[in-house]
């Protein structure tokens with residue numbers, strides 16, 4: 001049960017942080033401090049989702065069930081991939097200035113995708129757990 005609660009804890013934290021990360025980028029970009037929040041919060045969100053992913057994999061392994069046998073698991077994998085791609089692309093736009101337009105576009109796309117997928121994963125997780 002400890003792993004299940006850890007999974008839910010990290011994923012809920014990840015969802016709240018991702019909402020704040022995208023919210024700051026979308027609505028508070030005029031504030032001078034927006035990137036000071038957006039950047040570390042984005043990395044923290046990705047770390048939370050990765051920790052939640054690791055606890056889920058160990059939880060399912062220990063239960064003896066097959067891995068990645070429910071749609072929730074695949075949705076979760078896509079979520080974590082987007083949540084890792086977004087900060088990587090966000091960081092790269094400061095490093096590879098010649099490709100900035102392209103990197104910005106894909107940073108936005110993966111950023112929005114990460115938020116939407118996190119929300120859908122959380123809903124499908126509640127469903128898999130029989131809560132809704």
Ligand code: HEM
Pocket residue numbers: 018021022025026038039040041042043045046083084086087088090091092093104105107108110111112114115
């Ligand atoms: C999971 C982490 C992250 C997510 C989900 C995310 C998401 C987003 C989104 C959705 C936007 C576009 C907002 C809009 O439509 O106006 C944006 C913009 C931006 N983000 Fe992130 N971000 C993340 C991490 C980072 C990191 C780590 C950095 C910097 C190292 C960064 C730098 C930027 C910058 C500079 C912009 C403005 C780009 C532009 O003008 O299009 N982001 N981010």
Ligand code: HEM
Pocket residue numbers: 007008011012014015049052053056057058060061065066067068069070072073074075076077079080117118119121122123124125126128129131
């Ligand atoms: C962002 C949100 C979430 C993500 C990205 C996510 C991701 C995952 C992944 C990848 C697995 C499968 C691991 C494997 O098969 O090896 C999994 C399993 C599971 N998750 Fe989540 N999860 C999220 C939220 C939740 C929530 C909110 C709950 C419940 C309240 C939940 C309940 C479960 C359960 C019960 C399993 C085991 C399913 C099985 O028996 O195969 N998840 N999750």
